[in-house]
Amino acid sequence: MFRDTQGRLLNTLRHDVPASLVVFLVAVPLSLGIALASGAPLASGLIAAVVGGVVAGALGGSAVQVSGPAAGLSLVVVDLVQTYGWRATCMITLLAGAVQLALGVLKAARAALVVSPAVIHGMLAAVGVVIALAQLHVVLGGSPQKSAVANLIELPGQLADVHGHKVMAGLLTIGVLALWTRLPRRIRAVPAPLAALLAAAVTAWAFDWNVTRIDLSSSGVQWAFPVLPQGDWHLVVAAVLLVALLAGCESLLCCVAVDGKHQGRRADLDQELTGQGVANMVSGALGGLPVAGVIVRSTANVVAGARTRCSAILHGVWVLVFALGFGWSIALIPMEALAALLVFIGVQMVNLGHIRKVHGHGEVPVYVVTMVTVILLGLAEGVLAGIGLAVLLALRRLTWVTVLKRDGRDGRLHVTVSGSLTFLGVPRLTRELRTIAAGTPVDLDLNIDFMDNAAFDTLHSWRLDHERTGGTVDIDELHDEWYALAASGARPRPAKKSLPVEPDRWWLPWDQRRRGPGRRTVLSNGGSVQVECQLTAGAREYHRRTAPLVRPIFTELARKQQPSHLFITCADSRIVPSLITASGPGDLFTVRNIGNLVPRRGAEPRDDSVVAAIEYATQVLGVRTITVCGHSGCGAMAGLLSAGVRAGSLPGLRRWLRHGHHSLAAFIETEGDRLHSGALDVLCRVNVQQQLENLRTYRKVDEQVRAGKLELVGLFFDIATARVHLVPPLRATPSVKMSGGGVLAGEEWGA
Structure with a gap:
C-alpha cells in the first residue's frame, strides 16, 4: 500500500504538477478577459477559476477536464447583470x-x-462575434455599445477617432497572439495569452504609453451574500434554467471531446454534471462567474501531460495563490490589451472545423440560424431557434422519401423507394408513381424501415391500377415485409431494425445481378466518351448503399484490428473468404497467393511476404487459428501435375510453384502413378495438408501449436457444389482433433 501511495505521488509530481502550472498560466488572463466581457467584477473571473479548478476538479467525473469561467456564457451574464445587478446574478x-x-x-x-x-457551435460562434465586436471598441479607445448591431454601426466612427497608444497596445497584443504559434517550440512553452499580455504590459510601461490600467481593487467589491433577483419570477426561473442548461451542455460536450484526446479513464457524465452543479453553487455564493468545462484549458491540460484530476485542482490552487499574493501585478496590464485578447478569442470561436463538420451532416442551416439569431436577438432566442430548426430538419429526414427509377437491360423499369413511408411522403410517392407509363413491367424495390397505413393504401392502389392497365409489378422488400404483411391483413412489426441488411445482393457477380452497379458514360479530359468500369461503378454503388449501413462497424474497427484467424487461401477469383466462412470485417487476417502456398522455412526462392504475415499474425495480432483453404480445380495444382508445362511461358509462376513440390511428392506417395479424373482435386486437398505441415517448420508456430495456443485448420472449397470440407492435418496436435482417416475424410458443411 505504501508503494502504491508513493507511486501515485511520484506520478503526480512528474505529470500533473507541470501540467497544472501550464493551465494556470492560460487560465489567469482568460479568466480576467471573460470577466471583462461579462460586465462583471474582474475578481469574479479569478474566483470562478479557483472554484472550477478545486471543486469541479475534485468532484467532477473527468480526470483531465478543467473548469472555469466560459466565454460562451458571457452574453447571458452581461444581460443578467444589466437586468438584476451583480449580487442577484450570483444568486442565479x-x-x-x-x-x-x-x-x-x-x-x-x-x-x-x-x-x-450545430446549435452549440453556432451559439459559441455568435458569442465570439459579439465579444469581438464589443471589445474591438475598447481596443480602439472607446466603449462597447449595448448590442452587436449597434457595435457594428458605430465601428466606422470609432475607427475614424482612434487613440494612438491604446490602439498600439491592442495591436501589439493581437500581433503576439497571431505570431506565437510560428515561434520555436521552446518559446511556445509559455502560453500565448500570457506572453501577449506581458508584452503589452512591459511595452506600455517602458514607453510610458497612455493606456487604461486594470484596477482589480475597485472591481472586487466587498463580498456580500447573493440576493434574490427582483422582478417577474417567470423570467428569473427562465434565467436559472438557461444558465444551468447552457453551462451543463457546454461542460458535457467538452467532456466528451476531451475523452477523445487522452487514453485514461473515460468520464462519468452524471458525476461531471453533479460536480459542475456544486461548483456553480460555490462560485455563486462566493461572488464568482458561472462555471463550465472549458475546451481551451482542458486541451492545454491534456497536451501538457496531465494524468489525474490533481492537475485541475492544483491549477485552481495556483490561481488562488496568485490572486492573494500577486494580484497587484494585474494593475500593470493595459485594459486595451485584455480587450484585444478577447477580440482574438472571439474570432477563434468561429471555428472553421466546426463548420466543416456540420456541413458534412447537412446541419449548416441550424448553425447559421443559431448564429444569426444570437447576434441579432439574443442568446436564449438563438438557442431556441436553432433547436427548433434542428427538430424540423430531423423530422424532415425521418419522413423523406426517395424514388429512383432506372431502365433495365431486360426492358423492365427498376424503381427503388427508400426511406420511411409515412403520410407525409405520400404526395411525392404519388407524383413519382404517376409518371410510370401504363403497361410497363416494373420491378419495385422497397428499401424502407417503416410504412404507415396511408402509404400502404397509396402504393397498393397504384399497383392494382397499374396491373389493371396491363402492366406488371414485382415488389421486393429488402428489409421487413411491411407491404406483404399489410396486404395479408397481418400486423406489421412496429420497431425499426437497428442495422438493416445490405440492400443489394452483393454476393452475385456483376453480370448476374438484377440491379448491379451500372456502367456510366463519362467524358475524358480530351472530350472523348468513355464507359466507367465495373469496379469504379461498384465502388460508387457501395458508397451509396452499403457504406451508411456498415459505417458504425468500421468506426469501431478504425482504432485497432483484432482478428482471431489467419486465413491463407488461393488468389482464385471464385474464392470469397468472407462468404464461405460467414465472417465479417475484422474477423480474418487474410493472405492470398497462387495455390495457397506457404513456403517452408529457408526454402528457395525466398518469399518474405507470406512469412511476414505469419509472424505478424501470430506474434503481434495473437491469432488463435491459422487456416489454409484450397479449392477444386486449382490452376496452380494443375501446373504441378503437368510438371510445369502449363506454366512454361510464365517464369515467375514456374519459380513460385517450386514451393508446391512437397505437395506433389506427398500426392505421388499416396496415389502412386495412377492418374484419374479426380486426381487434380485430390492433389488440391493434399496440398492443403502439406501447407499445414510447412507452417510447422516455423519455430514460433510449432511452439504455439504444441502448447495448445494455436490451432491449424485445413479447408477445401468445392466450387461446383459450393460446399466447404474440413481437411484433417497429416499429424494430430494437441489443438487439432482428427475427424477421420484418409485424405478425403473429414467433416463437411453444405446445403
Whole structure:
C-alpha cells in the first residue's frame, strides 16, 4: 500500500504538477478577459477559476477536464447583470448550480447531449462575434455599445477617432497572439495569452504609453451574500434554467471531446454534471462567474501531460495563490490589451472545423440560424431557434422519401423507394408513381424501415391500377415485409431494425445481378466518351448503399484490428473468404497467393511476404487459428501435375510453384502413378495438408501449436457444389482433433 501511495505521488509530481502550472498560466488572463466581457467584477473571473479548478476538479467525473469561467456564457451574464445587478446574478448562478446538481443525481446527463452540436457551435460562434465586436471598441479607445448591431454601426466612427497608444497596445497584443504559434517550440512553452499580455504590459510601461490600467481593487467589491433577483419570477426561473442548461451542455460536450484526446479513464457524465452543479453553487455564493468545462484549458491540460484530476485542482490552487499574493501585478496590464485578447478569442470561436463538420451532416442551416439569431436577438432566442430548426430538419429526414427509377437491360423499369413511408411522403410517392407509363413491367424495390397505413393504401392502389392497365409489378422488400404483411391483413412489426441488411445482393457477380452497379458514360479530359468500369461503378454503388449501413462497424474497427484467424487461401477469383466462412470485417487476417502456398522455412526462392504475415499474425495480432483453404480445380495444382508445362511461358509462376513440390511428392506417395479424373482435386486437398505441415517448420508456430495456443485448420472449397470440407492435418496436435482417416475424410458443411 505504501508503494502504491508513493507511486501515485511520484506520478503526480512528474505529470500533473507541470501540467497544472501550464493551465494556470492560460487560465489567469482568460479568466480576467471573460470577466471583462461579462460586465462583471474582474475578481469574479479569478474566483470562478479557483472554484472550477478545486471543486469541479475534485468532484467532477473527468480526470483531465478543467473548469472555469466560459466565454460562451458571457452574453447571458452581461444581460443578467444589466437586468438584476451583480449580487442577484450570483444568486442565479447558485440556483443554476442546484439545478445541475439535481439533474446529475437524477442521471440526466446523457439527455443534455440531445442538443445538436450545430446549435452549440453556432451559439459559441455568435458569442465570439459579439465579444469581438464589443471589445474591438475598447481596443480602439472607446466603449462597447449595448448590442452587436449597434457595435457594428458605430465601428466606422470609432475607427475614424482612434487613440494612438491604446490602439498600439491592442495591436501589439493581437500581433503576439497571431505570431506565437510560428515561434520555436521552446518559446511556445509559455502560453500565448500570457506572453501577449506581458508584452503589452512591459511595452506600455517602458514607453510610458497612455493606456487604461486594470484596477482589480475597485472591481472586487466587498463580498456580500447573493440576493434574490427582483422582478417577474417567470423570467428569473427562465434565467436559472438557461444558465444551468447552457453551462451543463457546454461542460458535457467538452467532456466528451476531451475523452477523445487522452487514453485514461473515460468520464462519468452524471458525476461531471453533479460536480459542475456544486461548483456553480460555490462560485455563486462566493461572488464568482458561472462555471463550465472549458475546451481551451482542458486541451492545454491534456497536451501538457496531465494524468489525474490533481492537475485541475492544483491549477485552481495556483490561481488562488496568485490572486492573494500577486494580484497587484494585474494593475500593470493595459485594459486595451485584455480587450484585444478577447477580440482574438472571439474570432477563434468561429471555428472553421466546426463548420466543416456540420456541413458534412447537412446541419449548416441550424448553425447559421443559431448564429444569426444570437447576434441579432439574443442568446436564449438563438438557442431556441436553432433547436427548433434542428427538430424540423430531423423530422424532415425521418419522413423523406426517395424514388429512383432506372431502365433495365431486360426492358423492365427498376424503381427503388427508400426511406420511411409515412403520410407525409405520400404526395411525392404519388407524383413519382404517376409518371410510370401504363403497361410497363416494373420491378419495385422497397428499401424502407417503416410504412404507415396511408402509404400502404397509396402504393397498393397504384399497383392494382397499374396491373389493371396491363402492366406488371414485382415488389421486393429488402428489409421487413411491411407491404406483404399489410396486404395479408397481418400486423406489421412496429420497431425499426437497428442495422438493416445490405440492400443489394452483393454476393452475385456483376453480370448476374438484377440491379448491379451500372456502367456510366463519362467524358475524358480530351472530350472523348468513355464507359466507367465495373469496379469504379461498384465502388460508387457501395458508397451509396452499403457504406451508411456498415459505417458504425468500421468506426469501431478504425482504432485497432483484432482478428482471431489467419486465413491463407488461393488468389482464385471464385474464392470469397468472407462468404464461405460467414465472417465479417475484422474477423480474418487474410493472405492470398497462387495455390495457397506457404513456403517452408529457408526454402528457395525466398518469399518474405507470406512469412511476414505469419509472424505478424501470430506474434503481434495473437491469432488463435491459422487456416489454409484450397479449392477444386486449382490452376496452380494443375501446373504441378503437368510438371510445369502449363506454366512454361510464365517464369515467375514456374519459380513460385517450386514451393508446391512437397505437395506433389506427398500426392505421388499416396496415389502412386495412377492418374484419374479426380486426381487434380485430390492433389488440391493434399496440398492443403502439406501447407499445414510447412507452417510447422516455423519455430514460433510449432511452439504455439504444441502448447495448445494455436490451432491449424485445413479447408477445401468445392466450387461446383459450393460446399466447404474440413481437411484433417497429416499429424494430430494437441489443438487439432482428427475427424477421420484418409485424405478425403473429414467433416463437411453444405446445403
